[in-house]
Amino acid sequence: MVMPVEILIVDDAPNIVLSLEFLMKKEGFSVRSASDGEEALRAVAEKKPDLVLLDVMMPKRNGYDVCEAIRADAALQGVRIIMLTAKGREVEQEKGLALGADDYVTKPFSTRELVVKVRALLGLQSETNV
Amino acid sequence: MSSRSKFWSILFLFYALCLAIVAGVVWVVMREMPSVANETYYWLQKVFVFSLFALFCFTILLLQIWSWLDRVLIKPLSHLDRSMAIMANADPNHQLAIRPDHLLGDLPAAARQLASALFYTRRQVKEALTHGMDGLERLERVIKHLHVGLVVINGEAGILLYNAAAQNLLRHRAEFLGLGRSFYELCARMPVETTMTLLSHCNNQQECSVNNGVRFFCAVVQDDRMLDCRMSLLPVEGGKGKMQFLITLEEASQSMAALRQGDLLIHHGLENMRGPVANLRAAVEMLLLHPEMEGEMSRQFIQVIHDEGEQLSQRLDWIAGEADALAANHWLQTDVLSTDLLAGLQRRLERHQDIRLQSIGDALWIRADAPALLLALEKLLIELAGYTDDGLIEVETLMGDRRVYIDFIWRGKMVPATEVESWRSMTVADGGLRLSLQEILERHGCELWSRSHRRAGHAMLRVPVTPSQRQWQMPQDEMPERPEFYDFSLMDSFAGLGRMVAKSLSTLNYIVFDTETTGLHPSKGDEIISIAGVRIVNGRALSGEKFERLINPGRPIPPESTRIHGLTDADVADKQSIEEVLPQFKEFVGDSVLVAHNAAFDMKFLQIKESVCGIHFDNPVLDTLLLSVYLHEEVTDHTLDAIAERLGVVIHDRHTAMGDTEVTAEVFLKLLELLKAKGISTLGLAMQASQSMVQIRRQQANANY
Numbered sequence: 001m002v003m004p005v006e007i008l009i010v011d012d013a014p015n016i017v018l019s020l021e022f023l024m025k026k027e028g029f030s031v032r033s034a035s036d037g038e039e040a041l042r043a044v045a046e047k048k049p050d051l052v053l054l055d056v057m058m059p060k061r062n063g064y065d066v067c068e069a070i071r072a073d074a075a076l077q078g079v080r081i082i083m084l085t086a087k088g089r090e091v092e093q094e095k096g097l098a099l100g101a102d103d104y105v106t107k108p109f110s111t112r113e114l115v116v117k118v119r120a121l122l123g124l125q126s127e128t129n130v
Numbered sequence: 131m132s133s134r135s136k137f138w139s140i141l142f143l144f145y146a147l148c149l150a151i152v153a154g155v156v157w158v159v160m161r162e163m164p165s166v167a168n169e170t171y172y173w174l175q176k177v178f179v180f181s182l183f184a185l186f187c188f189t190i191l192l193l194q195i196w197s198w199l200d201r202v203l204i205k206p207l208s209h210l211d212r213s214m215a216i217m218a219n220a221d222p223n224h225q226l227a228i229r230p231d232h233l234l235g236d237l238p239a240a241a242r243q244l245a246s247a248l249f250y251t252r253r254q255v256k257e258a259l260t261h262g263m264d265g266l267e268r269l270e271r272v273i274k275h276l277h278v279g280l281v282v283i284n285g286e287a288g289i290l291l292y293n294a295a296a297q298n299l300l301r302h303r304a305e306f307l308g309l310g311r312s313f314y315e316l317c318a319r320m321p322v323e324t325t326m327t328l329l330s331h332c333n334n335q336q337e338c339s340v341n342n343g344v345r346f347f348c349a350v351v352q353d354d355r356m357l358d359c360r361m362s363l364l365p366v367e368g369g370k371g372k373m374q375f376l377i378t379l380e381e382a383s384q385s386m387a388a389l390r391q392g393d394l395l396i397h398h399g400l401e402n403m404r405g406p407v408a409n410l411r412a413a414v415e416m417l418l419l420h421p422e423m424e425g426e427m428s429r430q431f432i433q434v435i436h437d438e439g440e441q442l443s444q445r446l447d448w449i450a451g452e453a454d455a456l457a458a459n460h461w462l463q464t465d466v467l468s469t470d471l472l473a474g475l476q477r478r479l480e481r482h483q484d485i486r487l488q489s490i491g492d493a494l495w496i497r498a499d500a501p502a503l504l505l506a507l508e509k510l511l512i513e514l515a516g517y518t519d520d521g522l523i524e525v526e527t528l529m530g531d532r533r534v535y536i537d538f539i540w541r542g543k544m545v546p547a548t549e550v551e552s553w554r555s556m557t558v559a560d561g562g563l564r565l566s567l568q569e570i571l572e573r574h575g576c577e578l579w580s581r582s583h584r585r586a587g588h589a590m591l592r593v594p595v596t597p598s599q600r601q602w603q604m605p606q607d608e609m610p611e612r613p614e615f616y617d618f619s620l621m622d623s624f625a626g627l628g629r630m631v632a633k634s635l636s637t638l639n640y641i642v643f644d645t646e647t648t649g650l651h652p653s654k655g656d657e658i659i660s661i662a663g664v665r666i667v668n669g670r671a672l673s674g675e676k677f678e679r680l681i682n683p684g685r686p687i688p689p690e691s692t693r694i695h696g697l698t699d700a701d702v703a704d705k706q707s708i709e710e711v712l713p714q715f716k717e718f719v720g721d722s723v724l725v726a727h728n729a730a731f732d733m734k735f736l737q738i739k740e741s742v743c744g745i746h747f748d749n750p751v752l753d754t755l756l757l758s759v760y761l762h763e764e765v766t767d768h769t770l771d772a773i774a775e776r777l778g779v780v781i782h783d784r785h786t787a788m789g790d791t792e793v794t795a796e797v798f799l800k801l802l803e804l805l806k807a808k809g810i811s812t813l814g815l816a817m818q819a820s821q822s823m824v825q826i827r828r829q830q831a832n833a834n835y
Contacts, residue, residue, distance in 0.1 A: 061548060064579070068547040089454060091533065091594050095577045098592070099547060108443040 004030040005122060006047065010040040010066065011055035011084065016107075020053060023111055027118070037061025041069055048076055051122060053114075056085035056096070064099050071100035080121045084109070134208040134764075138200070145192065152185065199233075206232040212762065214241055219807050220800040221778025222249035279357075279379030282364065285330075287313040287322065290374065299379050302353050305717055308675050309667045310639040312720075313377075317357065321346045322377075329363045330373055347382060358382035392456055399449045406442040410435060454575060463574075465598040466500045468527040468534065469493040471507075474500070475525075478508045485515045491527040494534045495598035498574055505558040506570040507593070510578070511538065513553055514591060518542045529601075533594040544589035545580035553578075630723070630750055633813050635802055639722040640666040640752075642795040643677075643715075644787045645732045646695040648687050652738045657683035658708055659697055661715055662787035664795050665722065669802070671795040677718040678788050680705045695785050712736070712743040719749060723813065727770045727794045729753035750813060754794055756820035757801045761808065773797050 007029045009020045017033050024031045032049070034040040038060045044052070052070070056063035063083055070076050083096040086107045093104040103117050119125070156178065206228045216224045222245050228238050273280060279296035283289055289311050300307050306315040313322060325344045343362035350357060357379045364374040413434040417423065423431075472489045479485050515521060518540040528535040554568040571577065575596050583590040630638070643663035649656035658681055665675040680697070682705045692698055726732045729751050740746050758773045765776070774781050774793055777800040783789025810816050 062551055065547040065551060089450075089575060091575060091577045094533075094594065095579045098579055098581060108439070108446060110440070110443070 004028070005051070005124075006049040007031050007118075008040065008043055008049040008052045009033040010035075010037070010052060010058070010063070012036055012058045013055070016055075016084075019111070020114075023115065024053075024118075027115060037063070037066045040066050044070060044076060044079070049079060051080040051082065051118060053118075054081055054083050054101070056083055056087055056092070064095065067096065067099050067101055082114075082117060082121065133211065134200075134204050137204060138196070141196065145189075149185075152181075156181075202229070202231055203233045206234050206238070208764065210234065210238060210241055212764065214245070215761075215804060215807060216777065217241070217245040218248065219803040221776075222246070222252070224776075224778060281313065281377045281379065283313045283375050283377065285326070285373045287326070289313055296379055299357065299381060300350065302355075303351060305714070306351075308665060309672065310665075310720075310722075314351075316351055317348045317359075318351065321348045321359075322361075325359075325361045326373075326375055329361060329375065332363065343376075347386070354383075356382040356386050358385070388456060391452065395449060395452045395456065399445075399452075402445045402448075403442065406438040406445065409438045410442070413438070463497045463499050465495050465600045466498050467493050468496055468536070471496070471498065471500060471504065472525055472527070474504050475507050475511070478504060479511060482512060482515070484521045485511055486522045487511070488522060488524045489526075490524055492529070494527050494529055495600040496534050497596045497598045499570075501560070502563070502565060502570045503574060503595075505560050505563070505565070506567050507536075509556060509558045509567060510553065510591065510593075513556075514538060514540065514545070517545055517589070529597070530594070532597075534597045536593040536595060537590050538593070539583050539585070539588055539590045541588050544582050545591060547579065550578060550580055550591070630721075630813055634811055635805065635813060635816055636669055636811075638813060639720075640725050640798070641677075641719045641722045641749075642666060642671070642725040642791055642798055643719075643732065644726060644790040644794060645735055646697060646785070646787050647735060648683055648685065648691050650731075652735045655685065656735075657681075657685060658735050658739075659683045659687060659702055660695065660787040661711065662791040663715065663718060664788075664791050665718075666725075666795060666799065669799060671792070671799065676788070677715060679711045679714070681708050681711050682706065683708070695787075708739050709743050712739055713745055716743075716745045716747065719747070722749065724749045724751045725754065725794065725798050726751070727754045727790070727797070729755075750817065752798075752813075752816060753820055754798050754801060756823045757798075757805065757816065759823040760819045761801065761804050770794065770797065773801075777801070 005028075007024045009017055009024070009031060010033070011017050011020070012035050014035070017035070021031050021033060032043055032047075034043045036059050040052070040054070041061070043049075052066075054063045054066060061069075063085065067081055067083065070079055070081065081101045082103045082105060083093075083101040084105050084107060085092065085096070093106070096104050102121055105114055105117065159174065159178075209228055210226065213224055213226050224245070226238050226242060228234070232238070273291075273293045276293055277295055279299045280291070280293040281289060281296050282291035289307070289309055291309075292307060297304070297307060300316050303316050325346050328344055343360045345358070345360045348357050348359050349355070358381070359377050359379050361375050361377045364376050413431045417428060417431050417435075468491075469489070472487070476487050476489070479487055511523060514523060519542045522540065524539040526535075526537045526539060528537060554571065555566060557564060557566045558570070559565075576593060578591060578593045580589060580591045582588070641663045643661065645658045645662075646660040647656050647658050660680050661677070662679075663677040665672045680702050682702045684707060687697060687699055687702070724733070724747070730753065733747070733751055736747055754770070754773065755768050758768045762768075762776070765772075770790065770793060771781060771784070773779075774797055777797060779793060779796045779800065781793055784793070805811075805816060805819075810819055
């Protein structure tokens with residue numbers, strides 16, 4: 001039996017979490033969510049996900065911080081990170097990538113695009129009809 | 131008529147009168163002759179013959195005495211007269227060449243003493259002036275180096291002063307920027323005129339709202355740039371009719387564009403958002419309020435929500451992009467060289483002994499509000515010091531694709547992101563300035579993050595900043611240093627144009643010029659091959675306002691003319707034609723009075739080209755040759771060299787257009803002094819004096835052939 005792909009959604013805005021959870025579940029992934037940085041790190045420590053959708057602007061520890069912490073942890077090697085943020089400037093994307101994110105999506109984004117990026121990072125074939 | 135000729139004429143008349151009286155007496159005696167006795171007649175005849183002989187001898191003697199007197203008294207006197215005029219007005223070192231056997235006694239010695247006393251007094255006055263001018267000079271330096279463009283104009287928009295910054299701003303119209311020139315040739319007339327009117331009105335009202343100057347925008351003539359100007363009225367003694375206006379100029383093209391862009395962004399941005407948001411709300415409300423809606427209908431509403439959402443995202447992206455571009459052009463930000471910024475940082479860090487900063491990497495142009503960025507960097511480095519093993523921080527500036535990176539590198543651990551993020555809320559203060567790091571970084575479109583460095587055991591903090599456009603621009607040509615930018619004395623004397631003849635010679639603007647030609651006969655096809663001019667304003671030749679062009683005459687230059695001026699066909703092969711150069715020269719000349727040595731010659735060459743160039747030289751003309759003839763009638767040699775030598779002007783670069791022009795200008799300035807001493811004070815009088823000399827000159831010329 002193939003292990004389902006684990007996705008962790010980290011965002012403090014419940015509305016977007018609702019959409020993302022739905023979207024990822026429809027893709028057939030197993031989904032968990034966290035609403036701030038500390039909760040996210042706990043969730044990651046609990047069970048290593050395949051991919052984290054990580055918002056930047058969050059209370060307590062922000063996305064950059066979480067990203068760096070994940071990358072610093074040898075036990076969490078291989079976790080993919082896509083940063084989601086309302087910060088749209090190129091320099092912020094660059095900072096995200098510099099701190100270890102694999103990709104970067106600016107809000108507002110198209111869900112189709114996000115799915116393409118997630119599948120690409122996980123090495124899965126994109127379903128053409130999505 | 132010279133005093134010498136006058137003196138001798140009177141004496142000769144007196145002699146003739148005496149002769150006439152004697153002749154009259156003789157005639158009366160002869161008429162009475164027949165009535166006297168024979169003996170008496172014989173005796174009378176003897177007396178008569180003897181008298182004639184005596185008269186003859188007396189005349190010879192008289193002529194001898196006269197010629198001797200002329201040599202030893204009258205000529206030396208007239209020479210002394212001339213020399214003293216030269217010594218007083220032109221050359222105090224002028225040597226008296228008076229024969230030693232003169233009868234003037236101690237007069238020449240006294241004159242010499244007087245001249246030397248005058249020379250020393252003048253020198254002292256000059257020294258005293260120089261001393262007194264020290265303060266003024268300092269002020270001049272300030273004006274010259276002021277970053278803001280500065281122009282002072284009079285009521286007719288004539289330029290009285292400008293500084294280097296103004297010159298730089300108006301560099302595309304450089305040929306029109308000059309003392310005495312019209313400001314309207316540089317900037318659009320309307321806003322300038324309107325503002326002047328407003329201010330003059332204000333001046334009459336005593337109290338008004340525009341006392342602190344009026345701001346206006348003004349386009350540079352024949353240029354797409356805009357200037358941000360502020361005009362204020364200068365207090366001038368003499369009151370009405372002598373108004374002067376101080377105008378400060380700053381480049382406004384960029385800030386105006388940014389302002390316009392900002393307006394557009396807010397206006398269009400908001401407008402563009404309203405539509406999609408309204409549509410979105412309406413569609414959602416329909417779906418919420420009418421859950422019973424048919425499948426097809428509700429599918430359409432959902433499609434609307436999808437489409438409008440997409441629209442909204444696109445428009446948001448557009449606004450974000452525009453806002454970023456605007457932020458990069460923030461008015462507080464200027465172009466700074468990274469090395470300068472880091473040097474400033476180094477200086478600020480001198481207070482912190484535990485931090486040593488070492489700068490490596492290139493000098494790169496960045497756009498920054500330097501004081502604020504410096505404060506932020508200083509604060510960051512103080513925090514960083516705790517992470518270094520040895521207090522040494524290297525700073526490297528790198529050019530990335532879109533950004534300049536300022537990397538701080540140290541031996542030690544990197545700073546955790548939590549820490550870096552917490553630094554953002556720190557505040558920095560300097561005097562009245564109090565800002566959070568966050569604010570400074572955002573204003574600069576800046577971020578910061580710490581990573582480990584490629585060098586083992588090292589870490590770095592990267593601060594990406596916006597590069598300045600200047601990075602990719604060619605360095606601007608340095609403007610040539612111009613020694614004269616202003617003439618404060620012009621402020622008192624400058625008046626409008628027109629009715630020039632009544633104007634005082636000392637207040638007029640002159641263009642002294644000279645041409646070199648292929649030959650002497652313009653009507654037989656000889657052409658100008660070089661023209662040079664220098665502007666004289668208020669008794670000074672402005673070495674910064676010169677005109678010099680070589681011209682392709684469109685015909686071979688004869689070797690005999692090359693011998694004079696040294697110019698060959700090869701020298702002028704790639705030069706402009708007279709049709710191109712002469713209009714430029716006319717622009718340079720403007721309304722000034724033209725001055726040349728033997729001006730008729732040069733004017734003839736100019737005038738013969740007027741129709742083909744579509745211009746007309748209607749300027750008044752003065753001729754240094756004629757003026758010299760007027761002043762020193764007795765002397766026959768009025769070549770430029772002879773006059774220059776007489777007036778103590780050093781000759782250089784003779785027979786180049788510019789060299790001759792410069793000598794002529796100096797000669798002209800000395801002649802002006804001599805003219806003033808002779809009571810020739812206006813242009814009209816000077817022209818009249820020259821005209822009267824044309825006749826004399828012709829006679830002299832005829833006498834020579």
